[in-house]
Amino acid sequence: MLVYGDHAREVRPSEVLAAIRGRLRRVEAVPAGLARHMALVSLLLEAGELAQGLLDAGFAERRQDEPGQRGAAFLALPMAFARALRDSYVSGFMRYSPFPDEVLDALERLELPERVTVKEPEGYTCHALYPELYLEAARSLRLLPRPPLVVGIRGIGTSLACVVAAASGTTAPPFTVRPEGPPFQRTLRLGPGLERELLARARESHVAIVDEGPGLSGSSFGAVADLLEKRGIPEDRLLFFPSHAGELGPVASERHRLRWARARRYTADFDALFVRPDDPPPPLAAWVEDIIGPIVGPLVDVSGGAWRHRVFPDERHWPAVHVQQERRKYLVLSERGTFLLKFAGLGLYGERRLARARQLSEASLTPHVEGLRHGFLVQRWLEGARPLPLARGLDRAELVARVGAYLGFRARRFLAEPGRGASLAKLLEMARYNSAQVLGDGFAESLGVWAPRLERLSAEVRMVETDNKPHAWEWLVLQDGRLLKADAVDHHDAHELIGCQDVAWDVVGAAVELELDAAEQSILAEYVARASGHAVSGPLMDFYRPCYLAFQLGHHTLAASALEGVVPEEAARLRRAAARYATLLRAPTAR
Structure with a gap:
């Protein structure tokens, strides 16, 4: 894949x-x-x-x-x-x-x-x-x-x-x-x-x-x-x-x-050196005390999917994740409350992500950011928040409006330099290859109809630092009904081939992950256009949809293969998720 x-x-x-x-x-x-x-x-x-x-x-x-x-x-x-x-x-x-x-x-x-x-x-x-x-x-x-x-x-x-x-x-x-x-x-x-x-x-x-x-x-x-x-x-x-x-x-x-x-x-070993040394407090906790106050409890590792224990009481509701590739993250209790420490990058990489995180939190689109200490982004842990799949009473129209405001903010504020993401030709190559592995060469060949249109479509791309992770569990519903994006800083900076894309990629991704119908996707695109000041290309969304599905199909299939002999129950979740993407890929487009 x-x-x-x-x-x-x-x-x-x-x-x-x-x-x-x-x-x-x-x-x-x-x-x-x-x-x-x-x-x-x-x-x-x-x-x-x-x-x-x-x-x-x-x-x-x-x-x-x-x-x-x-x-x-x-x-x-x-x-x-x-x-x-x-x-x-x-x-x-x-x-x-x-x-x-x-x-x-x-x-x-x-x-x-x-x-x-x-x-x-x-x-x-x-x-x-x-x-x-x-x-x-x-x-x-x-x-x-x-x-x-x-x-x-x-x-x-x-x-x-x-x-x-x-x-x-x-x-x-x-x-x-x-x-x-x-x-x-x-x-x-x-x-x-x-x-x-x-x-x-x-x-x-x-x-x-x-x-x-x-x-x-x-x-x-x-x-x-x-x-x-x-x-x-x-x-x-x-x-x-x-x-x-x-x-x-x-x-x-x-x-x-x-x-x-x-x-x-x-x-x-990272944990032995920074998280579990013989002398308390551990270095990682000591790094952040100046911004969150004295630590009053141990660091709790919520990496590798362990965060699901905190937000999904029933294991049957757990989303599938590639546990070997999640960023390191820890919960820590201080006199000021509970905070999430998530690795965001060393040096200038972490500083850039801190700047992005602050812009998002100041716009009330993500949890509050306290600062960055030696690679770890420090954010408030919202105990009362519920992931979108477990939330009740959120109106669908309100959901589409809030997601649109978030994506529009990114499209307006986070423009990307050319070359920071996969070209449309590379995306099509990926989509054809990944789909051929699961759906056969015939389906992959059918995607070839896009090849003659790539030059024209490329002219419509306005590259931004896309979210690239619009899955339902990534959205938090607060007790007062507000919607926040939990993890919004660096998925476009990961070592996946997608990188930065036009905001149409996120519109399609949100439609897939939030199970929006064609009409709701169109309304979402209108909200994004209103918030960003730029129209979202319909033809580009049509092209991105099979590419998004093929990428997710490949990601989940490859992750399942890697975890088969290590964490078989996680591999089973990943295969079920991959099967969903394969089904959607076979179906007619959303538009």
């Missing part, structure tokens, strides 16, 4: 460096504490992304990775921030090593590409993957006879490798590589100079291989290990730094699976 997609954007290195220099000066004026540590994390992330973009630009030009002074200069910047972050972390946010200006000066003097492409680091934006976890995991490297050679897998492995290198005490920047090829059969393409230098250093020390994952196959980790073993580096000299302690995914090769089972793996 086609469900996921890489999110990338173009940046100007000169502008990124200027922004980093400006933020660095502001950091130097921030008192010791969490706020300064958060700023150092943000600088590390941005420097790591820039280094990834610059190194990948060289890879694209030469079609291989090569060493050199330029590459070392690119990595010197995130290395300097990794050392500062290390010192801040181990000192309890009290101090950090001064940043050497000559590192930034040297990079600014280089002749850099006008633009480079940077990949969004999903671990930092979606999966609560903290650089501090890699600092903890790498502590024991200082016990080795000599510092290890560190190899990072681009993209997120660029900054994470710098963190591991800083933790190990080495003064040398890491190597980084870009595996390529089919997703489950990655290989490396190294230039002769890089291979010689890499192997020469690998023969003298252990090799720490750093990335997030492993995912379905672990083939990126495998590509690095395969090359080193083929060149005579013993397996027991390879040290793996993944983001979790689990085994390889279901499509891993048997050879990689066996090696992974034997491998020396170094990880640190």
Whole structure:
């Protein structure tokens, strides 16, 4: 099924460096504490992304990775921030090593590409993957006879490798590589100079291989290990730094699976470090006390669908969710009440989502936002609110009007840059592929009637930061009858291929999930047009409907397959939901 997609954007290195220099000066004026540590994390992330973009630009030009002074200069910047972050972390946010200006000066003097492409680091934006976890995991490297050679897998492995290198005490920047090829059969393409230098250093020390994952196959980790073993580096000299302690995914090769089972793996657990430490209060609670008041109860994990216990008394009413992909979220009780802490992203990613969340809450469209602390958005938990499927007495016309006001607000306030979402051609490709897997090639072929119309339809697209999650349980009905959107900040920023779209995508999605008929969908579109100041295209809604249904069909089918042997009862819910989307996909369009 086609469900996921890489999110990338173009940046100007000169502008990124200027922004980093400006933020660095502001950091130097921030008192010791969490706020300064958060700023150092943000600088590390941005420097790591820039280094990834610059190194990948060289890879694209030469079609291989090569060493050199330029590459070392690119990595010197995130290395300097990794050392500062290390010192801040181990000192309890009290101090950090001064940043050497000559590192930034040297990079600014280089002749850099006008633009480079940077990949969004999903671990930092979606999966609560903290650089501090890699600092903890790498502590024991200082016990080795000599510092290890560190190899990072681009993209997120660029900054994470710098963190591991800083933790190990080495003064040398890491190597980084870009595996390529089919997703489950990655290989490396190294230039002769890089291979010689890499192997020469690998023969003298252990090799720490750093990335997030492993995912379905672990083939990126495998590509690095395969090359080193083929060149005579013993397996027991390879040290793996993944983001979790689990085994390889279901499509891993048997050879990689066996090696992974034997491998020396170094990880640190988020909950053990930030949620359940020996000394109360846990760090995550301490991070937010300045904005919600003293904590008077334990953190309650409501991730992985556990929130359903709080809002759906009867398990038979639980909606289907992909429990492995939900954002981390916790409830915490303070003297001021109960609050939801939800991971929204580290660094600038979290700051942008905080700004979006504040606009929505100030417009009385979402729960009140208290602030952001080290990646976690802090919101009021509305104890008396009921999810829409359990609410009684809400008039259908009023529901359509309120949903229309919400979607219209997004369409007016959250315009998106071109390229932040899948093209109509990509959506059609997805719809045809996903529907063929369930409904057969004949149905998929029938969607081909849209192909000649895509150019004209594309001219009608007005890209916005769409909600992308209009499901009924995402809407909360308050005791006074008001309707709020529970989760409205970042679904368009997830690693799914949809991304940003025209608001017509949300209109169609709301019609599907709230079971609106054709007349109600038309009225919803009118409310959206009134609130946004822009008409909603009827032909675009007609096109989006099979695409939306095919995407949801693919998402739920793929999630069910992933959970079949892990959480079978959840897989059954997901399959029932997928069957509903398949039925709607077969039916005539709503218009």
